[in-house]
Amino acid sequence: MTRVAVVGLGMMGLTHLNVYRSLSNVTIAAICDADADRLSGETTATGNVEGTADASVKSLPAEVRRCSDLNEVIGAADVDVVDICLPTHLHVRFGKQVLLAGQHLIVEKPLARNSTDADELAQAARSAKGLAFVGQCMRFWPGWAWLKDAVNDGRYGKVLAATFRRVVDHPKGAFYENGDLCGGALLDLHIHDTDFVHYLFGMPKSVNSFGYSKNTNEPDHVVTRYLYDHVPLVVAEGGWAMSDGFPFSMSYNLNFENATVDFDINREQSLRICEVGKPIEYPEVDAKMGYDLQLAYFIDCIEKQRKPETVTLENAADTIRIVEAEAESIKTGSAVSLG
Template identity: 75%
Template sequence: MIRVGVVGLGMMGLTHLNVYRSLPNVTIAAICDADADRLSGTVAAAGNVEGQAQASVATLPPEVRRCSDIADVIGADDIDMVDICLPTHLHVRFGKAVLTAGQHLMMEKPLARNAEDAAELAAAAETAKGLSFVGHCLRFWPGWSWLKEAVEDRRYGDVCSATFRRVVDHPKGAFYDNGDLCGGALLDLHVHDTDFVQHLFGMPKSVTSFGYTKLTGETDHVVTRYQYDTVPLVIAEGSWAMTDGFTFNMCYTINFENATVDFDLNREKCLRIFEKGKAPEFPVVESKMGYDYEIEYFLNCIEEGRKPEVVTMQDALNTIRIIDAEAKSVKSGNPVVI
C-alpha cells in the first residue's frame, strides 16, 4: 500500500484526493495546506471542468494527518509519495526537497515557472532514490490518448493539420492574478496543448506565437504555430481572457490524409470521426478524466519499480522550453527557434 501526502488543497489537490480515495493500492496518510480553512474543509476550491475538486477534506477519516507545515510531510516516515499541488513558483524548491528526502514525487503541471528551474528539477530527479512524475493529464485523457494511438499507427494516413483550442474565463485569486507567479494563461492553461503537441509530434523546430496581456501582466491569450518538417500545419490557441461566465472548453480538429477527427468537450458526442468512404462514427468516450488514469499509472510504476515513460521529467522540461520560446515569440513578434 502506497502512503501519499497531498500538499496544497486547491482545485487540483482536491481533484487528486478524489482519485486517491477511489484506488485500492494507495492510502492518504496526510494532507497539508497553510490555509486553516482549506485544511479543515470549511472552504473548498471549485473546478472549471465537471468532476474536478469533488473531494471534501471534511469527510476524510480521522487517521489522516492534517498539517499546516510542509516540513511535516516531506521526509516523514509514514509517507512514501508526496503529491505537490502548490503554485508553480514553489515547485522547484519543494520538488527538490521531496527528491532529496528519498520520497516519490507527484508534481502537478507545469513542472516549473521557467526552463531553468525545470532543468534543475529534472536533474535532481535523475539521481534521486524516488520516482518522479508530472501531471500532464491530457496524455491520459480519453479521446486524447485515442488520438495519440491514431497518429502513431497511421490508421488514417499522415497528419495534414492539427488544431487545438482551450478557452475559459479567468479563474481569479491571488496566484492567478499575478503573472510573475502563474505565468499567465500561456504557462498555466495553454501548457496542456503545448505538451500534447510535443507528445504527438516531438519537439518543434520553431514556434511563432501571437497574443496579448489582459489580466495578469503575462500572456493571457495566445495562438501558436509549431513548425515541423513532417506536419504542414500545427496550431494551438489558449485563453483565460474570456468574459466572466464563459464556460471552459477544450477541443481539437485533426485532418489526416483519409479522415477528419475532432473532439469537443462540451458536445454530447464529443469525439467524431469522418473517414473517407465510410459513414461518420461517434465512439463512446470514457467518462473518467485524465487525472484518474495518470495517478493510477504512476502508482503502478511505483509498485513495479519502473520509471514512468508516458510522461518523463525530460518531457516536462521540454514542454517548458517550448513555452518559454512561445513567450519570447509573443514579445518579439518573430519566430523563435528551439
C-alpha cells in the same frame, strides 16, 4: 498499499485527493495546507471541468493527518509519495526536498516556473531514490490518448493539419492574478496543448505566436503555429481572457489524408470520426479524466518499481522551453527557433 500525502488543497489538490480516494491500492496518509480554512474544509476551491475538485476534506477519515507545515510531510515515515499541488514557483524548492528525503514525488503541471528550474528538478530526480512524475494530464486523457495512438499507427494516413483549442474565463485568486507567479494563461493553461503537440509530433523547429495580456502581466490569450517538416499545419489557441461566465472549452480537430477527427468536451458525443467512404462514427470515450488515469499510472509505476515513460520530467522541461519560445515570439513579433 501506497501511502500518499497531498500538499496544497486548491483546485488540483482536491482533484488529486478525489482520485486517490477511488484507488484501492492507495491510502491517504496526510493532507497539508498553510490555510487553516482549507485544511479544515471550511473553504474549498472549485474546478473548471465537471468532476474536478469534488473531494471533501471534511469527510476524510480521522486517521488522515492534517498538517500546516510541509516539514511534517517531507521525510515522514508514514508517507511514501508526496503530491505537490502548490503554486508553480514553489515546485523546484519543495520537489527537491522530497527527492532528497527519498520519497516518491508528484508535481502538478507546469513542472516549474521556467525551464532552468525544471532542468534543476529533473536533474535531482535522476539520482533520487524515489520516482518522480509530473501531471501533464492530457497525455492520459481519453480522446487525446486515442488520438496519440491514431497518429502513431497511421490508421488514417499522414496528418495534414492539427488544431487545438482551450479557453475559459479567468480563474480568480491572488496566484492567478500575478503573472510573475503563474506565468499567465500561456504557462498555466495553454501549456496543456503545447505539451500534447510536443507529445504527438516532437520538438517543433520553431514557433510563431500571437497573443495579449488582459488579466496578468503575462500572455493571457495566445495562438501559436508550431513548425514541423512532416506536418504542414499545427496550431493551438489557449487563454483565460474570456468574459466572466464563459464555460471551459477544450477541443481538437485533426485532418488526416483519409479522415477528419475532432473532439469537443462540451459535445454529448465528444469524439467524432469522418473517414473517407464510411459513415460518421462516434466512438465511446472513457468517462474517466486524465487526472484519474495519470495518478493510477504513477502508482502502478511505484508498485512495479519502473520509471514513468508516458511523461518524464525531461519531457516537461522541454515543453516549458517551447512555452518560453512562444512568450518570446509574442514579445518580438517574430518566429522563434528551437534549434
